[in-house]
Amino acid sequence: MMSRILVLYGTTEGQTAKIARAMAVQLRSSLIEVDLVRAGAGDPKPAGYDGIIVAGSLHAGGYQEPVVKWLRAHAAELEPRPTAFVSVCLAVLSKQAPARDEARAIPKRFVDRLGWSPTVIKVVAGALPYTKYNFFIRWVMRRIAAAAGGDTDTSRDYEYTDWRDLRDFVDRFAGLVTVRRELAS
Ligand SMILES: Cc1cc2nc3c(=O)[nH]c(=O)nc-3n(C[C@H](O)[C@H](O)[C@H](O)COP(=O)(O)O)c2cc1C
Secondary structure (H helix, E strand, O other): OOOEEEEEEOOOOOHHHHHHHHHHHHHHHOOOEEEEEEOOOOOOOOOOOOEEEEEEEOEOOEOOHHHHHHHHHHHHHHOOOOEEEEEEEOHHHOOOHHHHHHHHHHHHHHHHHHOOOOOEEEEEEOEEEHHHOOHHHHHHHHHHHHHOOOOOOOOOEEEOOOHHHHHHHHHHHHHHHHHHHHHHO
């Protein structure tokens, strides 16, 4: 029997969707069965999965509402299996250490409040798709990027996701799921 992993994600501008798809493709190539679900588009139940990865991106310090809703409904059922929370953000790239520390503290506080102890919390750098933003968001994001010592050319998009690091994380997570299944069988 193949292992089954749920990858549930929330996205606003699309980078977390891309990250979630990449994780799903990689897991499937390791012969793991994957359900890739956008939060809000379905209400998958944790039972029946050998591992669960939940991913969301930070906007003004919070995650997508459908992700929060799904976790509130199911946090108590997550624990017996390996689980991971993937927090996609930009602050982790800041030249200022307190901002980077906060980028790591936010997901920890988030899962603590839910009463969920994921096996892994993975902070992933997202993207700055200036050309996809409306005028106001572009202006705000440029100011934030400038203050953080980041990229400010609004005529182009920037992608910061470290795909190799993400692949290592997915490999490790798949390993946890496989080991747990073998121990249980
Ligand atoms: C309006 C807005 C607010 C954001 N707020 C934060 C934030 O509070 N902290 C952070 O680290 N990144 C923040 N970001 C950066 C996003 O997390 C980053 O662009 C991420 O790649 C978005 O993922 P998505 O495309 O899946 O929505 C913000 C981006 C936008 C457009």
